[in-house]
Amino acid sequence: MYIFIINPAAGNGKAKKALTRIKRSSEFKRVDSYCFFTEYPGHAEEIADQVSAQYKCQIEAVIIIGGDGTLYEVMNGLHSTDYPVSFIPAGSGNDFARGCRIEGPPEVIFERIVSGAYKQVYWLGNYQADNIEGRIFVNSIGIGFDAEVAGKVNRSSYKKMLNKLRIGKITYIIALIQTLFTFKPMTLEVVIDGKHRYLQNCWMITMANHPYYGGGMKIIPQAEIQPEKLPVLIIHSISKWKVLSVFLIVFTGHHTRFKEVEIVEAKKVKVKSDSKITYQVDGQTSLCEKCTVTKQDIPFQVLGA
Numbered sequence: 001m002y003i004f005i006i007n008p009a010a011g012n013g014k015a016k017k018a019l020t021r022i023k024r025s026s027e028f029k030r031v032d033s034y035c036f037f038t039e040y041p042g043h044a045e046e047i048a049d050q051v052s053a054q055y056k057c058q059i060e061a062v063i064i065i066g067g068d069g070t071l072y073e074v075m076n077g078l079h080s081t082d083y084p085v086s087f088i089p090a091g092s093g094n095d096f097a098r099g100c101r102i103e104g105p106p107e108v109i110f111e112r113i114v115s116g117a118y119k120q121v122y123w124l125g126n127y128q129a130d131n132i133e134g135r136i137f138v139n140s141i142g143i144g145f146d147a148e149v150a151g152k153v154n155r156s157s158y159k160k161m162l163n164k165l166r167i168g169k170i171t172y173i174i175a176l177i178q179t180l181f182t183f184k185p186m187t188l189e190v191v192i193d194g195k196h197r198y199l200q201n202c203w204m205i206t207m208a209n210h211p212y213y214g215g216g217m218k219i220i221p222q223a224e225i226q227p228e229k230l231p232v233l234i235i236h237s238i239s240k241w242k243v244l245s246v247f248l249i250v251f252t253g254h255h256t257r258f259k260e261v262e263i264v265e266a267k268k269v270k271v272k273s274d275s276k277i278t279y280q281v282d283g284q285t286s287l288c289e290k291c292t293v294t295k296q297d298i299p300f301q302v303l304g305a
């Protein structure tokens, strides 16, 4: 049985249109399926939790139609990595689809899913932030400047309108410039695979499971879908104006040439601050003082990729 979890609010309603196209396909008529629509933030996680309890071994795949936020919720709600998952991009950013090369019209992706011929393994990340334990991130987790930019984008009143006009990237540029003037660089204790570092004037630390975030920025161009190791990007001891240059060229991946942009690989990263710092997980933001990030041991199968 194919379980669809659809976020009708993602990408200004793109998900419903994608489902309509899939439903018209001969492949859809041939298979057993159930469609669940999310009604509020957090609902996709509840649905995934219920579905894994109720259907267990009957599940052939869980197919998410929405954006990266919906995928994040589903992966945190599923009880096991044994369920094959697929993602039909219908959000505004769709970085997971970019990272896994899930491309094409929704009905074509669905055909590939059902054929079973297109699949790849994917290792998720785990994080623990203050008292929040055992959570999963799908694409990336970031602390500091990028998280504050993401928070501003999410709260902006004009995001929807600009997305509708297909110039959603302008929301990001506005938030970036606003944050550039308000952001206070952090003093952090960072422990990378047991090695302690004290970073002053730190702008951000980001860990990613593939290169993309924020709707196509190649934040860690060399990040591979791989077990064990997390690519970690650290930007510190940098001027405001150079940060602007970093983000102007981040879509090309050339920002890693700046000497203030450091990339390392690690199995475990701990970040500690004396005050609350903003972090983003797959684009959703929150505050914490301590955060520990690792890679999940067991991969799951992505169909249609």
Ligand SMILES: Nc1ncnc2c1ncn2[C@@H]1O[C@H](COP(=O)(O)OP(=O)(O)OP(=O)(O)O)[C@@H](O)[C@H]1O
Pocket (backbone or CB within 6 Å): 007, 008, 009, 010, 011, 012, 038, 039, 040, 041, 042, 043, 044, 066, 067, 068, 069, 070, 071, 073, 090, 091, 092, 093, 094, 095, 283, 284
């Ligand atoms: N029915 C709903 N109404 C409003 N918000 C919802 C609903 N269902 C889910 N959500 C919330 O919508 C948020 C955004 O969804 P999602 O990230 O999938 O789309 P997006 O923001 O358009 O895409 P992307 O993350 O790829 O940029 C999620 O955090 C989710 O909790």
